[in-house]
Amino acid sequence: MKQFRKNYRVLKELVRLRFQNLMMFKIGFFGPFFVDGSLFAVQLLVFQAVYSNVERIGSWGKGEMIIYIGTYSLLNAVNMVICFFGICGISGKIKNGEMDLYLTKPVSPLFRISLERINPGSIPLVIMSVCIIFYGIHTADMQPGGKKVLCYLFWLLIMQVFYYDMEVLIRSIAFYTISTAKMEQLEEACLDLCMKLPGIAFYGIYKFIFYCILPYGIMATLPVQSLIGEMSLGLGIYGILAVCIFTGVTAFLWKNGIRHYNSASS
């Protein structure tokens, strides 16, 4: 409890500092709203181009696909607001020895790195993503009850954790190798693909890859399936297991990595 309170105080201060930092330059503060908004608009155009000619994917109709797009955008936007820009710096910090300063402070280095570069510029994307989800629900002519909504929120939460795990996992490899640039490219390609195609579109070996090895395919698919009432018990258990396993592997790689950290020379 004491640790939780301390982390909360540190988080509050990190957020405050980040806002102050961004506000030092007007463009630095307002720019991301414009850039992230443009990025989002481009994504929407891509989705529209892809799905305007597709009536169904598996059992999903237009409404479900719009919910999927909204869900993925929401996961992505929340990630960008909270931790994306902090985590992106991990490999560099390991490589140039900057991690030294994090390891010598009495607060979890991962906690501090993850949350020290929050990005308020992506908050509008969160709002727009929620709007897309509501539009999808309307298009699918659904009236999900409280239980389904709670289930959906639960899956959103654990998939947000899962997304975070995957990001940290890939960058933790920098503790053991010289560079993670290629891994980050692979991550980007997988995210790009899974943002456009829901997990239900994969079959055979592709399903194995995107559900088990690089499980980006389940990230937005499972929350949507829980909302539209298409999730089987087995799939639910698999989803929770996958998150637990990947969280464990990430924690192990990170902790072990810190112990093997060969700080770059002075």
Added chain:
Amino acid sequence: MNVIETENLTKTYKRYKKREGIIGSIQGLWKREYEEKNAVNSVNLKIEEGEFIGLIGPNGAGKTTLIKMLTGIIAPTSGRIEVLGYYPNDLKNEFKEKYAVVMGQKSQLFFELTANDTLRLFKEIYGIPEAEYQERKQYFIELFGVEKLMNMQVRTLSLGERMKMELIAALLHNPQILFLDEPTIGLDAIASRQIRGFLKQVNQEKGTTIILTSHYMEDIKTLCGRCVVINHGSKIYDGRTEALFEKYQNSKKITAIFEQPVDGSRFLTDGLMLEDTPHKKVISVPKEKTYQVLQAIMEENPSDISVEEEEIGTVVERIYKGRSET
């Protein structure tokens, strides 16, 4: 009471030995040869509470690696290490609350913000109550004389001013041990002297144990009662700083100015003429011959004369070479 104890502390790095050319690179894809380098080699060290210790050695000697092991940043390959009763690489928060580290080449301040902003974050990280925070901050602001700089953007501060802020940030939580890795690097003489003065005061008033690495012997001579010399990862001297310089500072520099032209060869019984003009002689003489040479110079009625200690750089070179000669 010992706050730091190491026994046979060793850190070994494995380095890939690449053969020359593209063929060597291709061979390296399948079979690699590694060589092991002992960055720190069986170092035994005991440091008592309140000591001010200097760690000196040439580049690549292992000073920074030793500091990194003592602070837990890297794990030792073998040997025993205990700092304030902890194994540093366990990276326990309660251990990290008891020490601070300042690295001359790595800043912990937020460059776009003010030092006050960074201090606020550190207050929360170290869980310092508000009243204590204000009191300690005020103490250091007065000590370092930086009242007017606290609300300036860090990036606009000079190197010396920034280092003062780094030290305040490091000392804010009253650490028992302060590790300083080249804190005066790049600073001008005035800023270096100021920093040395503050460190001395902190060591005396707060009883903080300070471990300092520096290439500037002036830092070590002025501040550290004890110094440890490291070369090629091994400890080659551990004792009083004065004694070290007495041992290795074995000549003096005499400068004499004459109104009439003088032949300098008669002063050179055992020394080395560094500058020889008709009116000025600069001679390096062994310590024990100083009196004799001075007597000879005085017979020529010099208009001015000065006797200086040997240049520190030369002494350091001798200290580092001293090990390989024995």
